[in-house]
Amino acid sequence: MPFLALIAVGALWGAGQPLAKTAVSEGYRHVGILFWQLALGALLLGAMTLLRGRSLRFRRGDLPLLLFVALAGTVLPGISSYTAAVHLPSGLISILLSAVPMFAFPLALALGNDRFSWRRLAGLALGLGAVALLVLPETSLPEPGMARWIPVALISSVFYALEGNVVGRWSTRGLDPVKLLAGASALGAVIALPLALLSGQFIDPRPPWGAPDLAVLAGSAIHALAYAGYVAVVTSAGTVFAVQVSYLVTLFGLFWAMLFLGESYTGAIWGALLMMLAGMALVQPRPRGLLVSAATSAKNEPHFERSGAQ
Numbered sequence: 001m002p003f004l005a006l007i008a009v010g011a012l013w014g015a016g017q018p019l020a021k022t023a024v025s026e027g028y029r030h031v032g033i034l035f036w037q038l039a040l041g042a043l044l045l046g047a048m049t050l051l052r053g054r055s056l057r058f059r060r061g062d063l064p065l066l067l068f069v070a071l072a073g074t075v076l077p078g079i080s081s082y083t084a085a086v087h088l089p090s091g092l093i094s095i096l097l098s099a100v101p102m103f104a105f106p107l108a109l110a111l112g113n114d115r116f117s118w119r120r121l122a123g124l125a126l127g128l129g130a131v132a133l134l135v136l137p138e139t140s141l142p143e144p145g146m147a148r149w150i151p152v153a154l155i156s157s158v159f160y161a162l163e164g165n166v167v168g169r170w171s172t173r174g175l176d177p178v179k180l181l182a183g184a185s186a187l188g189a190v191i192a193l194p195l196a197l198l199s200g201q202f203i204d205p206r207p208p209w210g211a212p213d214l215a216v217l218a219g220s221a222i223h224a225l226a227y228a229g230y231v232a233v234v235t236s237a238g239t240v241f242a243v244q245v246s247y248l249v250t251l252f253g254l255f256w257a258m259l260f261l262g263e264s265y266t267g268a269i270w271g272a273l274l275m276m277l278a279g280m281a282l283v284q285p286r287p288r289g290l291l292v293s294a295a296t297s298a299k300n301e302p303h304f305e306r307s308g309a310q
Contacts (some may be wrong), residue, residue: 002233002236002237002241005229005232005233005236006233006237006241006242006244006245006248007248008229009226009229009230009233009245009248010245010247010248010249010251010252011248011252012222012225012226012229013222013223013226013230013245013248013249013252014094014248014249014250014251014252014253014254014255014256015218015219015222015252015253015256016219016222016223016253017085017090017091017093017094017097017253017256017257018090018253018256018257018260018261019215019216019218019219019222020033020081020082020085020090020093020215020219021085021089021090021093021257021261022211022212022215022261023082023085023212023215023216023219024082024085024086024212025211025212026210026211026212027212028201028203028212028216029082029083029086029199029201030078030079030081030082030083030201031079031192031195031196031199031201032196032199032201032202032203033078033082033203033216034074034075034078034079034082034188034192034196035189035192035193035195035196035202035203036203036205036216036217036220037078037216037219037220037223038070038074038075038185038186038188038189038192039185039186039189040216040217040220040221040224041181041182041185041220041223041224042182042183042185042186042188042189044220044221044224044225045178045179045181045182045185045224045227045228046182046186048178048182048224048228049176049178049179049182052178054176054178054179056179056182056183058175058183059173061173062173062175062183065167065170065172065173065175065180066180066183066184066187067184067187068163068166068167069163069167069180069181069184070184070185070187070188070191071188071191072159072160072162072163072166073159073160073163073184074184074185074188075188075191075192076155076156076159077155077156077157077159077160078156080152080153080155080156080159081093081097081153081156083149083152084096084149084150084152084153084156087146087149088146088149088150088153089142089146089257089261089263089265090253090256090257090261090263091253091254091257091258091263091265091269092134092141092146092150092153092265092269093153093253094249094250094253094254094257095130095134095250095253095254095269095272095273095276096131096150096153096154096157097153097156097157097160097249097250097253098246098247098249098250098276098277098280099127099130099131099154099157099276099279100157100160100161100164101123101127101161101246101279101280101283101284102123102124102127102128102157102161102279102280102283103157103158103160103161103162104161104164104165104283105120105121105123105124105283106124107161107162107165108165111165111166111169112169113165113168113169119282120282120283122282123278123279123280123281123282123283123284124279124283125279126275126276126278126279126282127275127276127279127280127283129275129279130271130272130273130275130276130279131150131154131272133268133271133272133275134147134150134268134269134272135147135150137268139266139268140266140268140269140272141266141268141269142266177231178227178228178231181227203216230242230245233245243284246280246284247277247280250273250276250277254273
């Protein structure tokens with residue numbers, strides 16, 4: 001049962017990038033999408049917290065943590081991911097998001113969260129090689145001009161890696177992960193709303209609804225369900241088992257993109273996928289505790305800590 005649950009969580013989370021691609025397909029842009037996903041996510045995760053018998057009250061000292069998770073875990077990487085989703089194939093973004101552990105390792109060393117390891121350095125080299133395989137050959141991408149958007153997509157991975165290390169270093173102040181994510185999502189929505197209004201990107205929620213509107217709604221619901229399921233898997237089977245969902249998220253992201261968006265990929269992209277998965281296997285530490293990450297449909301990657309490292 002835990003294995004089937006892990007597959008279900010990976011399948012749900014992997015749908016995030018195809019939904020993000022659909023959300024931006026007709027003109028919606030990052031801040032407007034982020035506001036609704038954060039607001040809807042806060043409602044769903046808040047309801048889950050209450051149904052589990054937990055309070056939604058926070059201490060005043062929790063505010064810096066909530067603000068950091070909202071910004072580093074959702075708003076800033078969300079802007080990066082949704083901007084890249086306009087220009088890059090959904091499956092390619094799924095591959096690039098799996099680079100989170102590659103960035104987490106050097107950040108962990110810089111923050112003193114982890115010790116140097118040649119095995120993990122080799123994994124980092126494979127991850128960088130995967131990115132080089134995508135960027136350097138002119139024939140690796142469907143259009144050569146797409147290469148300049150790969151660094152934009154990787155910004156989100158850097159933020160997720162930073163979030164994981166910082167929260168791992170200074171802890172979650174004893175907050176339940178779902179409750180923390182609910183609070184961070186609510187705070188992120190408060191930040192995103194005026195930005196959406198001032199930039200003209202606010203999305204009118206009134207019908208009729210098209211495919212992008214349904215993608216925003218589905219992405220919010222899917223993330224909340226996937227995150228709740230993920231926490232359940234961690235609780236029942238442990239983090240060492242649950243960390244394997246990272247691979248499933250990437251693979252399902254590619255599968256859903258091919259199935260629903262009709263995407264196809266060059267040999268270089270498949271080669272980059274294999275190199276990235278191999279790099280993840282080497283870089284991924286043996287986790288001891290769960291970190292929360294305010295994942296939206298632009299993120300779709302779980303985060304763990306081992307002395308704070310991804």
